[in-house]
Amino acid sequence: MLKYFTKRLVALVLIITAISIGSFYMIHLLPGDLATVILGSGNTPENKKKLFAQLGLDKGLVHQYLTWMSHVLRGDLGKSYITNESINTSIAKALPIDLEMIVVSQIVAFAAAIPLAMKAAKKPNGLFDRISNGVTFGLLSVPSFIIVVYLVLIIAIKWQVPGTGPASFTRFPEWSWLFSDTGTFFTTLKDNLMSLLIPSLTLSIGSFVVYFRVLRSDLIATLQEEYITMARSKGLSRRRIMWRHAFRPSSVALLGTAGINIGGLIAGGFVVQYLLSIPGLGSLLIASITLQDYLVIQSTVFVVAVAVIVINFAVDFITTLVDPRIARD
Amino acid sequence: MTNNEVVINAAESVVEQPEKKAPIGIFTWICVGWLAINVLVAVLAPLLPIPDPNEMISMPGMGMSFDHLMGTDDLGRDIFGRLAWGSRISLGVGIGSMAIAFGVGGPLGMLAAYRRGKMDVIMSSVMFTFLAFPSIIAIIAVLSFWTPRSLGKIIIVIGISSIPLVYRVMRAAALSAGSKEYVTAARVQGARDRRIIFRELLPNVAPTGLSFLLFGVATVIALEGVLAFLGLSIAPDIAPSWGNMINDARQSLNNVPQNWPLIIFPSAILCLFILALNFVGDRLRSYFDVTEVKL
Numbered sequence: 037m038l039k040y041f042t043k044r045l046v047a048l049v050l051i052i053t054a055i056s057i058g059s060f061y062m063i064h065l066l067p068g069d070l071a072t073v074i075l076g077s078g079n080t081p082e083n084k085k086k087l088f089a090q091l092g093l094d095k096g097l098v099h100q101y102l103t104w105m106s107h108v109l110r111g112d113l114g115k116s117y118i119t120n121e122s123i124n125t126s127i128a129k130a131l132p133i134d135l136e137m138i139v140v141s142q143i144v145a146f147a148a149a150i151p152l153a154m155k156a157a158k159k160p161n162g163l164f165d166r167i168s169n170g171v172t173f174g175l176l177s178v179p180s181f182i183i184v185v186y187l188v189l190i191i192a193i194k195w196q197v198p199g200t201g202p203a204s205f206t207r208f209p210e211w212s213w214l215f216s217d218t219g220t221f222f223t224t225l226k227d228n229l230m231s232l233l234i235p236s237l238t239l240s241i242g243s244f245v246v247y248f249r250v251l252r253s254d255l256i257a258t259l260q261e262e263y264i265t266m267a268r269s270k271g272l273s274r275r276r277i278m279w280r281h282a283f284r285p286s287s288v289a290l291l292g293t294a295g296i297n298i299g300g301l302i303a304g305g306f307v308v309q310y311l312l313s314i315p316g317l318g319s320l321l322i323a324s325i326t327l328q329d330y331l332v333i334q335s336t337v338f339v340v341a342v343a344v345i346v347i348n349f350a351v352d353f354i355t356t357l358v359d360p361r362i363a364r365d
Numbered sequence: 366m367t368n369n370e371v372v373i374n375a376a377e378s379v380v381e382q383p384e385k386k387a388p389i390g391i392f393t394w395i396c397v398g399w400l401a402i403n404v405l406v407a408v409l410a411p412l413l414p415i416p417d418p419n420e421m422i423s424m425p426g427m428g429m430s431f432d433h434l435m436g437t438d439d440l441g442r443d444i445f446g447r448l449a450w451g452s453r454i455s456l457g458v459g460i461g462s463m464a465i466a467f468g469v470g471g472p473l474g475m476l477a478a479y480r481r482g483k484m485d486v487i488m489s490s491v492m493f494t495f496l497a498f499p500s501i502i503a504i505i506a507v508l509s510f511w512t513p514r515s516l517g518k519i520i521i522v523i524g525i526s527s528i529p530l531v532y533r534v535m536r537a538a539a540l541s542a543g544s545k546e547y548v549t550a551a552r553v554q555g556a557r558d559r560r561i562i563f564r565e566l567l568p569n570v571a572p573t574g575l576s577f578l579l580f581g582v583a584t585v586i587a588l589e590g591v592l593a594f595l596g597l598s599i600a601p602d603i604a605p606s607w608g609n610m611i612n613d614a615r616q617s618l619n620n621v622p623q624n625w626p627l628i629i630f631p632s633a634i635l636c637l638f639i640l641a642l643n644f645v646g647d648r649l650r651s652y653f654d655v656t657e658v659k660l
Contacts, residue, residue, distance in 0.1 A: 055498055058498055059498075062503060062506065173643070173647075174640060176643060177583070178636050178639075179590055179636075179639070181594050182590070303501045303502060304501065310594070321502065325506055328510070341502075344497070
């Protein structure tokens with residue numbers, strides 16, 4: 037087990053190194069001129085030279101990379117070239133919103149998917165199984181940007197549910213409808229949850245569909261195993277068989293799927309954030325791309341990519357705790 | 366590029382399906398027919414009697430009528446005409462970028478699986494590192510800097526960023542096909558590499574590849590919508606696409622809330638098209654029953 041994790045850990049460090057190089061060079065491969073962005077019309081050769089010397093951009097690429105990396109390793113992601121704001125602060129402001137969105141949506145998705153999948157798996161090809169299978173297959177084909185549009189149209193515009201966010205698509209206060217008037221992150225728990233209703237619902241519908249389908253088909257397969265017949269003949273209750281004997285082996289597939297899915301949510305939630313003007317990491321990244329704020333893009337991309345990888349690693353870890361046989365390969 | 370369909374298949378394909386070789390079924394043929402109609406309309410749009418998508422031919426916000434089958438949008442353009450022409454962009458991005466991804470990723474993946482050894486290790490570690498990187502970010506970044514945007518650039522960016530995923534799928538499929546007895550038998554008989562790859566591996570990898578191709582096109586069509594929402598796809602006044610029509614509709618519904626056809630039709634067509642692709646892909650996969658392939 038220990039050997040397995042050391043191996044995985046080494047791979048993790050290698051991949052993170054590769055990603056840091058990737059996010060560094062991606063910025064340099066992009067077309068566009070930093071000097072024009074910052075200096076505007078004052079972009080003369082001398083000014084440009086002065087600026088680049090000041091930002092340390094006149095050094096070689098390897099030198100620049102090592103400087104950036106040594107700062108990152110010491111926990112300093114740098115400052116925006118344009119707004120001069122510390123990137124640490126920007127990310128620290130945005131990250132809790134992403135985390136809350138993801139945690140809430142995952143709780144909702146699991147809470148709905150697990151019991152429904154169990155109900156469907158009890159009678160494969162029964163009425164409930166067929167209906168839920170059809171509905172989730174249909175939902176699978178609805179991209180999240182369409183779900184969010186319809187949720188806003190119905191919940192916020194048609195029903196006018198108070199506190200759920202934009203009363204219309206063009207009239208929401210820019211960047212900050214999650215924040216209260218005083219500028220702090222939500223005033224009461226109720227306000228906070230109401231404002232998270234639409235984005236979390238959007239993300240949880242997508243996750244629910246995936247979890248439901250994976251768990252259902254895995255449970256159907258598990259329930260045909262011989263040890264389940266054995267448990268049945270011992271006279272154990274249906275509920276006990278389902279939870280203790282079938283769910284645990286089936287949850288391995290579910291966890292693996294959750295890992296991939298949550299990693300995708302971090303990047304995929306960007307559009308939802310952008311549409312609803314939620315000031316999370318996605319909005320920060322898209323805004324900095326629009327502003328051509330190079331260092332912010334570079335550092336944010338790095339943080340997001342590392343988060344995705346670390347989550348996958350953590351899921352692997354939990355999976356091996358549930359099913360220790362995996363580590364013995 | 367993460368498609369939920371792919372994630373689910375990754376998990377489902379590991380599990381033994383209780384029902385084997387289900388009949389193809391009528392719904393699959395309906396889906397195939399629906400896909401064919403869309404492709405035909407996209408290809409033949411200039412020849413068909415479809416209203417001009419950019420001409421403001423009528424009053425804005427008209428409901429459905431015989432002249433305008435799906436009504437008109439807020440600028441008085443015919444929604445049906447825009448949808449028909451929009452399919453050219455949406456399908457073009459989907460099929461074009463997957464052609465690039467499969468054209469490069471497919472052969473590389475099969476070669477790596479067949480040759481194994483050093484070549485496989487080097488190529489796979491490069492590709493898997495790219496896979497760890499969230500590709501949507503790279504797509505957004507490159508497209509927002511690479512102006513002026515055109516259909517070709519969008520296809521290239523999405524196509525290249527999908528190569529690692531296709532590589533992984535095709536490599537895994539070829540690995541499992543390559544370990545079969547018939548490959549060993551062909552090798553024992555002294556068949557050359559090229560013959561083994563084209564005559565033994567390719568036919569056995571094709572079903573997996575084809576179903577994954579359909580999922581890929583579906584994902585990219587949705588991705589075009591995402592890009593349109595971020596203003597990174599083709600601008601709606603240059604050419605309509607399903608994505609930018611939905612984005613337009615969302616914005617103009619504030620002024621004309623009763624003009625529901627504006628958003629219902631484009632989003633329904635887009636979802637139904639993706640649904641048909643997913644369904645046919647899913648049927649293909651279970652028909653050929655590729656349970657051993659771990660994506």
